[in-house]
Amino acid sequence: MPFFSSAAPPPPPPSWEIGPPLQQDFAKACGLVVAVSLTTHMIARFLPLHDVKTLARRKAPTLENRVEAGERLLLTPFWAVIAYLAINATLELKDSRELRWHGATQTSRWCSLLYCAKMAVDVPLSAYELRARRSAQLMMVAHHLLSFVAIGCGLATKRCAFFACLALCAEASTPFLNNITAAKLFGGQKGADSLLHFLSGIFLWITYVPFRMVNFPVWLWVWSSDIRSDPARTSERCTWFELVFHPAVILLLLYLSSVWFVAITKGCVKGIRKAFQAPSRVAKED
Numbered sequence: 001m002p003f004f005s006s007a008a009p010p011p012p013p014p015s016w017e018i019g020p021p022l023q024q025d026f027a028k029a030c031g032l033v034v035a036v037s038l039t040t041h042m043i044a045r046f047l048p049l050h051d052v053k054t055l056a057r058r059k060a061p062t063l064e065n066r067v068e069a070g071e072r073l074l075l076t077p078f079w080a081v082i083a084y085l086a087i088n089a090t091l092e093l094k095d096s097r098e099l100r101w102h103g104a105t106q107t108s109r110w111c112s113l114l115y116c117a118k119m120a121v122d123v124p125l126s127a128y129e130l131r132a133r134r135s136a137q138l139m140m141v142a143h144h145l146l147s148f149v150a151i152g153c154g155l156a157t158k159r160c161a162f163f164a165c166l167a168l169c170a171e172a173s174t175p176f177l178n179n180i181t182a183a184k185l186f187g188g189q190k191g192a193d194s195l196l197h198f199l200s201g202i203f204l205w206i207t208y209v210p211f212r213m214v215n216f217p218v219w220l221w222v223w224s225s226d227i228r229s230d231p232a233r234t235s236e237r238c239t240w241f242e243l244v245f246h247p248a249v250i251l252l253l254l255y256l257s258s259v260w261f262v263a264i265t266k267g268c269v270k271g272i273r274k275a276f277q278a279p280s281r282v283a284k285e286d
Helices: 020-044 063-093 099-104 106-129 134-159 161-192 193-227 240-285
Strands: none
Touching: 020 063, 020 106, 020 134, 063 106, 063 161, 099 161, 099 193, 106 134, 106 161, 134 161, 134 240, 161 193, 161 240, 193 240
């Protein structure tokens, strides 16, 4: 036995594995997203559409308008499912450092698969829908590709599923954001004045605070705390790309969410004032 003993070095990070099982599951997820998307787009062909800015009825909706309408019908249930899976997967993997960095469940796997499938399917849709606005088109395509790499990385390496799902918990606010636009798109002025529009604005703010403004700093704290506490089981078993890319994406999301939070808060306050002014206006007319 040697006089000086040392702990065995951590195993090297395993290479990315994009084998047949992952390919087959990803194909299934893409097929499911495409099938549901085609269904909502077919339904949208029979619904009245309005300009979300002017609230005027579109007499002859273009193909781009129909594509947007189909997406609005899809997004609320889709992001609700993603948020549900993400929250459950986070709770399943939160209890130990080993689970957080190297664990995975069927819930976390399908949460990530469905998210990546949606990003992949959305790239050609976004490119077509925004083809007249070059800068917006490039930004949206870049967003989808960045999101695909961030979440897909965990699927390929079989690491950090907890952190991927913790980040995706942020989508809990997205259905309410989509409802605000959908109410105006399908209902025009009536939609803008509807209870759905008002409540969606309130719940958007209520979910935005914990799932984005609090969640992203918590993500960064857990990530850095785990690395400081046990680098041999965390950072030393990951690639430099993961160690830089994942927190960089979260920092970017935290910055963007902070900017958007100002606009969301102003919109929420405006909606509340409008709701309280309406009864008083009716009372004066009576």
